[in-house]
Each structure stands twice: as structure tokens, then as C-alpha cells.
Amino acid sequence: MKNAIVSIVLGCAVAVSATAYAAGDTDNMNTAGGAQQGADVKNDMSHGEVKKVDNAAGKLTIKHGPLKNLDMEAMTMVFKVKDPAMLSQVKVGDKIDFVAEEIDGALTVTKLQKQ
Template sequence: MNDRSTTGGAHEHSGAKNRMSHGEVRKVDAAAGKLTIRHGPLENLGMGPMTMVFKVKDLAMLSQVKVGDSIDFVAEERDGALTMTELRKQ
């Protein structure tokens, strides 16, 4: 029997998906490497909906989006700054 039960694998996969938050790009600041996002709850950070600025892990993320785009993203606290580590344009 396989030790990797369907429940365990599904739970791990859904956990990664559940880290994603939804938002709208309000500003792209390429010079500073930051995005301003109006977002829903950031459950992994215990934050409610608001508009805030995030650093991006990879500057290439900035060229993927423009103001008004709907996105799903993951933000984490890294070195004292909220940093967007994953980004998917909708």
C-alpha cells in the first residue's frame, strides 16, 4: 500500500493553493521593485482586506502585470518586508 495517502497529498496541494490571495494591481513601481495591490484577506499573514505595497521576489514579476489587472499571489514576510513570492495574472 502506498504511504502517500490521497488525503495527505490532496491536503498538501490544497494547502499551497489556499496560500494564494486575490487582488487588483493599483500601481507598478519598477524603479523600487514594488507593486501596490488592493487585496482580499491574506490568511497566511493574518491580515484583512486592504490596499498595500509589496516588494517582489523577482523583478520579472513587474513586467507580467499592469494597473487594473486581477491577480492571485502569495505574500510572505521576508527580512522585515512583505514580499510577493508568487504571482499569477488572471
């Protein structure tokens, strides 16, 4: 009888320990929420001001705030545009929201809208 009680107690202790370990071991799990968070960061619009429009080169110079998806701090820099029609949507001094991505090694504005 004594051995049976000891076996039951040890079995319960092992079961509880395994359950607690499994519940706490989520560090390396890929969850849908984590994937969604990554997608949200990529699609977050950055804010900026158009400093120059270069139609011939297909580029915009933008003074911008932090670019979270590219891990860049605020600065003024030149970007290619994915669609040349974007250049006709803005002029120097316009406040814009935009998404920039690295495409084929070049920082490129992929989405653009005036504020």
C-alpha cells in the first residue's frame, strides 16, 4: 500500500512538472500574433517632408522620421520610387506618409500618400 501511494504521488508530481514546463516554454514558438506584428511593422507608414523631386532620375529626397521597418533613425535622404507616377503626386514642401523598403539594394518608396 505504501509503495502504491508513493507511486501515485510521484506520478502526479511528474505530470504537474511536465505541464508547467510545457506551458512556460514558448520562447521559440512562431505564433500568428508574432507574424502579424512583423507585417504591421513593415506596413507602418513613416512621416516625412518632400525636399526634392527628381523626375529624370525617378527619385525623391525626403526629410523623414524613424523608419521602423528599416531600423533607421530620422534623417534626410534620397529614395527611388517604385512607381514613377508617385513623383507627380507630390511637390517640394509636401508632408507625406510613406513606406520605404530595400529593393535590389536600393531604398525605394513603395507606398506614398500626402497628409
